[in-house]
Amino acid sequence: MIEEQKSIHVTPAELVEKVQVFFNDGWRLVQIGCTRLENGLELNYSFDKHYQFCNLKVFVPLNTPEVPSISPVYWGAFIYENETQDLFGVKFPGLVLDYKGSFYKTSVKNPFNTCSEQINIKDIKKDLAL
Amino acid sequence: MTKRTIIPFGPQHPVLPEPVHLELAVEDGKVVEAIPSVGFIHRGLEKLVEKKDFFDFVFVAERICGICSFIHGMTYCIVIEEIMKIEVPERAQYLRLVWSELSRIHSHLLWLGLMADAFGFESLFMHCWRLREKILDIIEETTGGRVIFGSCKVGGVRKDISAEALGRIVKVLQAYEREIREITDVFIADGSVKHRMSGVGVLSKEDAYHLGAVGPTARGSGVDFDMRKLRYGAYKNISFAPVLETAGDCYSRCHVRIRELFQSIDLIDQAARKISPGPIEVKVSGFPDGEFFARTEQPRGEVIYYAKANGTKFLQRLRVRTPTFANIPALVKILQGCDVADVPVLILTIDPCISCTER
Numbered sequence: 001m002i003e004e005q006k007s008i009h010v011t012p013a014e015l016v017e018k019v020q021v022f023f024n025d026g027w028r029l030v031q032i033g034c035t036r037l038e039n040g041l042e043l044n045y046s047f048d049k050h051y052q053f054c055n056l057k058v059f060v061p062l063n064t065p066e067v068p069s070i071s072p073v074y075w076g077a078f079i080y081e082n083e084t085q086d087l088f089g090v091k092f093p094g095l096v097l098d099y100k101g102s103f104y105k106t107s108v109k110n111p112f113n114t115c116s117e118q119i120n121i122k123d124i125k126k127d128l129a130l
Numbered sequence: 131m132t133k134r135t136i137i138p139f140g141p142q143h144p145v146l147p148e149p150v151h152l153e154l155a156v157e158d159g160k161v162v163e164a165i166p167s168v169g170f171i172h173r174g175l176e177k178l179v180e181k182k183d184f185f186d187f188v189f190v191a192e193r194i195c196g197i198c199s200f201i202h203g204m205t206y207c208i209v210i211e212e213i214m215k216i217e218v219p220e221r222a223q224y225l226r227l228v229w230s231e232l233s234r235i236h237s238h239l240l241w242l243g244l245m246a247d248a249f250g251f252e253s254l255f256m257h258c259w260r261l262r263e264k265i266l267d268i269i270e271e272t273t274g275g276r277v278i279f280g281s282c283k284v285g286g287v288r289k290d291i292s293a294e295a296l297g298r299i300v301k302v303l304q305a306y307e308r309e310i311r312e313i314t315d316v317f318i319a320d321g322s323v324k325h326r327m328s329g330v331g332v333l334s335k336e337d338a339y340h341l342g343a344v345g346p347t348a349r350g351s352g353v354d355f356d357m358r359k360l361r362y363g364a365y366k367n368i369s370f371a372p373v374l375e376t377a378g379d380c381y382s383r384c385h386v387r388i389r390e391l392f393q394s395i396d397l398i399d400q401a402a403r404k405i406s407p408g409p410i411e412v413k414v415s416g417f418p419d420g421e422f423f424a425r426t427e428q429p430r431g432e433v434i435y436y437a438k439a440n441g442t443k444f445l446q447r448l449r450v451r452t453p454t455f456a457n458i459p460a461l462v463k464i465l466q467g468c469d470v471a472d473v474p475v476l477i478l479t480i481d482p483c484i485s486c487t488e489r
Contacts, residue, residue: 001212002360030425030451030456031456053423074342076460102167103169104169105169105172106169111177
């Protein structure tokens with residue numbers, strides 16, 4: 001394995017406090033990503049310090065896709081949060097620069113907010129001849 | 131009271147080969163605020179992974195960008211190999227290093243040419259691209275492609291480079307080194323070029339770090355990180371130190387790329403000395419199950435491939451965080467306080483690749 005990658009699960013309510021600890025400790029925000037799961041959305045907040053990688057995982061239910069923005073802590077996070085807002089429909093209260101859904105010019109609203117397992121289950125069964 | 135004017139910059143602009151838009155708030159000829167806008171050509175390639183066999187997706191990953199295509203494909207392969215715990219043969223790892231560094235050389239030469247063009251030095255631009263053609267010739271000779279290499283696969287590489295060919299490539303590169311130095315000396319020493327870039331678009335080390343800048347944009351501000359130091363692939367057997375400059379201005383970012391050109395030639399030379407005969411691929415069976423973040427160093431900086439797999443032939447999620455995307459907040463910071471006339475040059479100094487950004 002190239003590197004150890006630590007993951008810590010946090011709730012949306014704990015997120016900003018945890019991120020502030022990372023900021024104060026000198027970690028660099030590497031990226032924010034989102035994955036659509038069957039029953040919700042999983043956000044990954046990745047940090048790096050001296051080539052050590054740490055990841056905060058936040059689960060968000062589909063009926064309340066809302067996570068407090070970390071852009072007041074890491075200003076550069078605005079770009080990742082706007083991307084996630086446009087592609088997955090997650091809201092980020094407190095976002096320092098909110099494009100309000102116009103960061104990406106997509107023809108379909110929140111195009112990535114569909115569950116891959118639901119979409120592909122027939123294709124997978126066919127391909128695997130199940 | 132100073133009047134504030136909003137100037138739209140892009141998405142169509144002579145200095146921009148690809149569409150990005152900036153809304154520039156200007157007071158007395160100085161930019162006081164810049165709001166970037168991307169997404170004009172977003173392709174949704176990450177979503178395609180849900181319908182494309184994980185083994186074949188490397189061809190799509192390579193097509194995310196036409197400049198650092200090989201490293202995109204390689205990073206995709208690495209993320210799958212890490213999830214499936216595949217041991218890539220050492221020879222394949224060295225070959226990946228050689229093609230990665232050739233990509234870096236041609237990308238930096240392309241950037242130097244664009245930079246020369248941006249500040250009106252046409253003959254310098256042509257010389258940079260003339261040399262870049264020679265690197266593309268080497269890539270064509272070894273892979274058959276000049277833009278899309280198609281040589282990387284999950285479990286190794288598709289093509290080998292013979293010992294004779296590798297020795298010849300090293301000799302050719304060493305000969306090019308003199309020619310490259312003639313051109314880069316102009317960037318470093320020419321008074322007009324230096325005047326155009328020195329002290330312009332300063333990004334402090336603290337800002338570069340906290341805004342998440344990567345690659346030459348970060349290293350030009352003295353931030354000491356280069357993902358090749360993670361020692362992925364054959365980089366664990368090669369000695370090098372990240373190229374750093376500390377002034378944080380356009381000249382620094384340019385200087386980092388120039389020094390990286392010679393560093394890449396050295397890395398290829400080291401790889402050619404250490405590579406030994408052996409297999410170039412391993413057989414891959416089964417489906418990936420798990421998740422991993424693969425991080426590699428592209429010419430523009432750290433690229434991240436995150437894959438989440440569920441044991442089927444289709445990945446559940448592929449997330450690609452490209453270096454240009456990470457450098458946009460830093461660009462916004464660089465633009466604050468600059469002259470309107472400097473905006474095109476400043477945008478170029480982060481070496482923007484909108485094709486990557488609009489994956």
